Amino acid sequence: MELFDLSGKVAIITGSSRGIGKAIAERMAEHGAKVTISSRKAGPCEEVAAEINAKHPGAAIAVPANISSKEDLQRLVDETRKAFGKVDICVCNAASNPYYGPMSGISDDAFRKILDNNIISNHWLIQMVAPEMQARKDGAIIIVSSIGGLRGNAVIGAYNISKAADFQLARNLAHELSPHNIRVNCIAPGLVKTDFARALWDTPEAEKRSSSGTPLRRLGEPDDIAGAAVYLASKAGSWMTGQAMVVDGGSTI
Numbered sequence: 001m002e003l004f005d006l007s008g009k010v011a012i013i014t015g016s017s018r019g020i021g022k023a024i025a026e027r028m029a030e031h032g033a034k035v036t037i038s039s040r041k042a043g044p045c046e047e048v049a050a051e052i053n054a055k056h057p058g059a060a061i062a063v064p065a066n067i068s069s070k071e072d073l074q075r076l077v078d079e080t081r082k083a084f085g086k087v088d089i090c091v092c093n094a095a096s097n098p099y100y101g102p103m104s105g106i107s108d109d110a111f112r113k114i115l116d117n118n119i120i121s122n123h124w125l126i127q128m129v130a131p132e133m134q135a136r137k138d139g140a141i142i143i144v145s146s147i148g149g150l151r152g153n154a155v156i157g158a159y160n161i162s163k164a165a166d167f168q169l170a171r172n173l174a175h176e177l178s179p180h181n182i183r184v185n186c187i188a189p190g191l192v193k194t195d196f197a198r199a200l201w202d203t204p205e206a207e208k209r210s211s212s213g214t215p216l217r218r219l220g221e222p223d224d225i226a227g228a229a230v231y232l233a234s235k236a237g238s239w240m241t242g243q244a245m246v247v248d249g250g251s252t253i
Contacts, residue, residue: 002235004236005031005234005235006031006032006033006230006234007032009033010084010086010087010089011087011089012035012036012038012076012080012087012089012129013035013037013091014038014067014076014091014092014125015093015094015144016035016038016091016093017038017041017045017047017048018039018048019192019222020093020144020192020194020226021039022048023222023225023226024229025037025048025060027223028226028229028230029055029059029060033059033088034083036060036061036083037060037061038062039065039094040066041064042062045063048060048062049062063075068113068117073128074128077128086136087133087139088133089139089141089142090139090142091142091144091233092126092141092142092143095117095144096114096117097156100155101155106158114161115165117162118162118163118165119166119169123169126141126173126184130177130182133180134180137180139177139180140182140183140234141173141184143166143169143170143184143186144186144225145164145166145170145186145187146163146188146189148160149161149166149244150188150244150252163188167188170184170186171242174242183240184242185237185241185245186243186244187225187228188244188246188247189220190248190249190252191219191248193222213251214248215253219249224247228247
């Protein structure tokens with residue numbers, strides 16, 4: 001258990017009221033961490049925190065925040081420190097993709113929103129938590145990217161661009177922060193059965209079509225990604241930094 005023990009650690013996980021973020025929060029709490037559940041709406045955050053606290057009393061709080069608001073993100077960090085005293089682990093999971101179609105058709109506003117929410121908001125949040133990690137000489141930062149950042153696509157090009165930028169964000173920050181014993185890594189999931197990607201798997205036919213090119217012949221579940229996050233946040237991942245861990249059922253091979 002020692003390699004994956006998160007006892008005494010405090011984690012902020014954005015986009016954690018459902019899907020991948022929720023699974024990460026649940027598994028980190030299971031491994032001993034205190035977790036802050038955050039997404040835009042208070043109700044779903046409070047429900048997830050209550051579920052976690054029912055299993056692990058006192059392990060979770062809910063702090064709704066819109067990642068497009070720097071003020072909301074600062075409040076998220078402040079409330080976490082107020083409740084738990086510190087931030088050891090930061091998981092930048094929340095993202096948006098308001099446009100499907102060719103790059104030639106995307107509006108400037110939609111393109112900016114994707115870049116702001118998927119790159120700049122991660123940068124903001126990391127800026128807010130990194131100084132205390134530097135002072136303690138310990139910390140783990142995890143950015144949930146996507147295999148979309150590794151290849152082109154005719155309909156989600158802007159989203160893929162943002163996810164490719166997240167890889168480079170992690171590499172640059174690893175150079176800056178790793179000398180302070182802060183590891184910065186990305187997880188690059190393949191297609192996972194979440195509400196975010198529901199259009200690609202919400203019928204048996206669609207799921208079969210989407211999984212047919214995956215060597216494991218199935219789509220991912222949120223819990224398939226949670227274990228990677230626990231690894232990167234724990235002692236088990238203590239010599240890994242600046243990397244993109246691909247968890248995709250073999251799709252990219």
